[in-house]
Every structure is written in structure tokens, then in C-alpha cells.
Amino acid sequence: MMADKRGTLYVVATPIGNLGDLSPRAQEILQDVDLIAAEDTRHSAGLLRHFGITTAMISLHEYNERQQAELLITRCQEGLSVALISDAGTPLISDPGYRVVRQARQVGISVVPVPGPCALVAALSVAGLPSDRFVFEGFLPAKSGARQNRLEQLADETRTLIFYEAPHRLSQTLQAMVEAFGQDREAVVARELTKRYETVHGDSLSALLTWAKQAPEAGRGELVLLVHGAKKKQDAPRQEALKVLLPLVAALPLKQAVALATEITGFKKNHLYQLALELRATQED
Known part of the structure; x- marks a missing residue:
């Protein structure tokens, strides 16, 4: 007992x-x-x-x-x-x-x-997508407009995205993902996990959409959809700081260049000083 x-x-x-x-x-x-x-x-x-x-x-x-x-x-x-x-x-x-x-x-x-x-963890463990950072979105809205809007909000998310989806909406959801994330984004459909007809199928979103439309079994059973996160975009503030620092570091002593860049950009002095050191090292190479 x-x-x-x-x-x-x-x-x-x-x-x-x-x-x-x-x-x-x-x-x-x-x-x-x-x-x-x-x-x-x-x-x-x-x-x-x-x-x-x-x-x-x-x-x-x-x-x-x-x-x-x-x-x-x-x-x-x-x-x-x-x-x-x-x-x-x-x-x-x-x-x-x-x-x-x-x-x-x-x-x-x-x-x-x-x-x-837990289906989402089981799917993530075998999907071959980055698993160190991920976000679980559950079920997307059933209505197409709300579904598309939510996916567009997630378009720049860099973590692996995990969704549950109803079998009869698989093709519509993949189509919406192609429109929101682009046809080349890597994704995985995991269906019927731990069951007899378990399938883990990975490809680009466009290829998965074609597969879902052509394979009768694709939209059957419990589904987990996993999508590779977006590529990280260049840090805009960093680019702005570099743009200001580049001519200053080339023409002035380091401390003076950083002081002027701080006045121009309003960025923190310590951050700009570190960037200036990187630039100076690059110029010396």
C-alpha cells in the first residue's frame, strides 16, 4: 500500500x-x-x-x-x-x-x-528541430482569418513553434503557414504518436502542403505541427551604432569617438565602447 x-x-x-x-x-x-x-x-x-x-x-x-x-x-x-x-x-x-x-x-x-x-514533448524529441528553445501555441483559431492573423504575429518568432491541430484542418493550416512563414520554412508533422500508424514527416512547408493534399493518411489521427523558428534578424540598434561609430573610430581616438557616438545615438557608453573596440580590432587586422 x-x-x-x-x-x-x-x-x-x-x-x-x-x-x-x-x-x-x-x-x-x-x-x-x-x-x-x-x-x-x-x-x-x-x-x-x-x-x-x-x-x-x-x-x-x-x-x-x-x-x-x-x-x-x-x-x-x-x-x-x-x-x-x-x-x-x-x-x-x-x-x-x-x-x-x-x-x-x-x-x-x-x-x-x-x-x-505529453504529445508536444514526444513530437519535439523526434522532430529534429531546435529543442533548446520552443514555444507551445496549442490549437490555432478555427476561423481562417483569426488563424492567419495569429500566424503572422508569430512570423518573426525565432524559437521552434509547436501546435496541435485537428486532422481535417491540416491542409488549411499548412497553407496558412506557407503564407505567413514562407514556403521554404522547415516543419514537421507528427501524427498518431506511439500508435500503430505513427508518422513523423519533415520537409519544407510547401512540400508538406503537397504531401498533405496527396496522402489520404496525412490528415488522420492526432496531429502535432512543429515549425522551425525564424532566422534572427540583424540587431537594428547595433547596426545604427556601428554606422555612427565606423567613421568616428577611423578618424578619432577611441574615447573621443565613443563620447561623440554616445551624444549622437543616446546609446549607453559602455555598449558603444565595446563596439568601438571590436571595430578597432577589425581595422587593425
Whole structure:
């Protein structure tokens, strides 16, 4: 038996496809808690049945979360332990649960993560795109105008972009990305991760659009879209400072050139001095 878990809210990750990805710890907690709050009890019933878990469930979805949050908080305050799960993956990541977790923390209930599968992390780990910096955008707006507007706002984002998308909108979204990011931007479509027909397909946005239109399977199943970040643009203030410094450093002593450049540009003196040193070193080479 596990240690006492009374009055605790567990946020439990469940498989995104392969049932073997439910951790032994997650199985134990789901078996031992007093109540499981599931996004869709009918969907989760199959998962629990597979592992022989008989814990009672209640539904917690986007339409009833406000009401159910109060109930769950009350149950935890009464000393019961509750597990929060979504249909697949880690709860709260484009899934319900935020209000429950926030309210639980606000009233001092212990909230414990039980980590596991997450589609965006799984996709990023195999996409071959830069993973040191990334931004998760979730689902784009369903309406074309709002979707295009959001993508245009992200056009200069240098971090890897990660989106979830509905299968039937794959082609429309790729077309919108071509228009917002350019046809040559590298991207990856990851679909049906951990499942039988898992596919991770990378190419330029224009090539991916062609593939999506021609391959019937492209728009089936759960999708993660990953897009390479934009190339970093030259730092405009730096270019302006260099433009002013270049003739001054060539004609004047370093300190005098920096002092004049500071007056002209209004930039910080230390920053300009460092740039002037770089210029002087280049001229001496």
C-alpha cells in the first residue's frame, strides 16, 4: 500500500496511444485515490478497465469545469484524495484542469504531478528541430482569418513553434503557414504518436502542403505541427551604432569617438565602447 494520500490532488499523465506508457506509479495512484476526475469518463473507462482499476470517476470537461472544480476542492478539503486525468497525455496541456489546480493551490491543497506522456514533448524529441528553445501555441483559431492573423504575429518568432491541430484542418493550416512563414520554412508533422500508424514527416512547408493534399493518411489521427523558428534578424540598434561609430573610430581616438557616438545615438557608453573596440580590432587586422 502507498503512504497516506488524503486531501491531495494528483495530476496524472495517461498514454497518448500506447497503453504501455502508463507508469507503474500512475497505475498505483489511480487505484488508490478516492476519486478520479476524467475529461470523458466513457473514454477513460477503457483505460482503467485495462489495468483493473475500479476507482469511482466523475467527469471534468471544458463545459463543467467551473462547477466541478468546487466539488473537487470540497472533496479534498474533506480529506479525500483525487486524481485528475485527461483523455490522453498530461492534463491542462490544451485540456481541462487549470481551474481545479489553481483553486486547489489557492486554498492550500497539496497538488502532486505524476508525469508521463505529453504529445508536444514526444513530437519535439523526434522532430529534429531546435529543442533548446520552443514555444507551445496549442490549437490555432478555427476561423481562417483569426488563424492567419495569429500566424503572422508569430512570423518573426525565432524559437521552434509547436501546435496541435485537428486532422481535417491540416491542409488549411499548412497553407496558412506557407503564407505567413514562407514556403521554404522547415516543419514537421507528427501524427498518431506511439500508435500503430505513427508518422513523423519533415520537409519544407510547401512540400508538406503537397504531401498533405496527396496522402489520404496525412490528415488522420492526432496531429502535432512543429515549425522551425525564424532566422534572427540583424540587431537594428547595433547596426545604427556601428554606422555612427565606423567613421568616428577611423578618424578619432577611441574615447573621443565613443563620447561623440554616445551624444549622437543616446546609446549607453559602455555598449558603444565595446563596439568601438571590436571595430578597432577589425581595422587593425
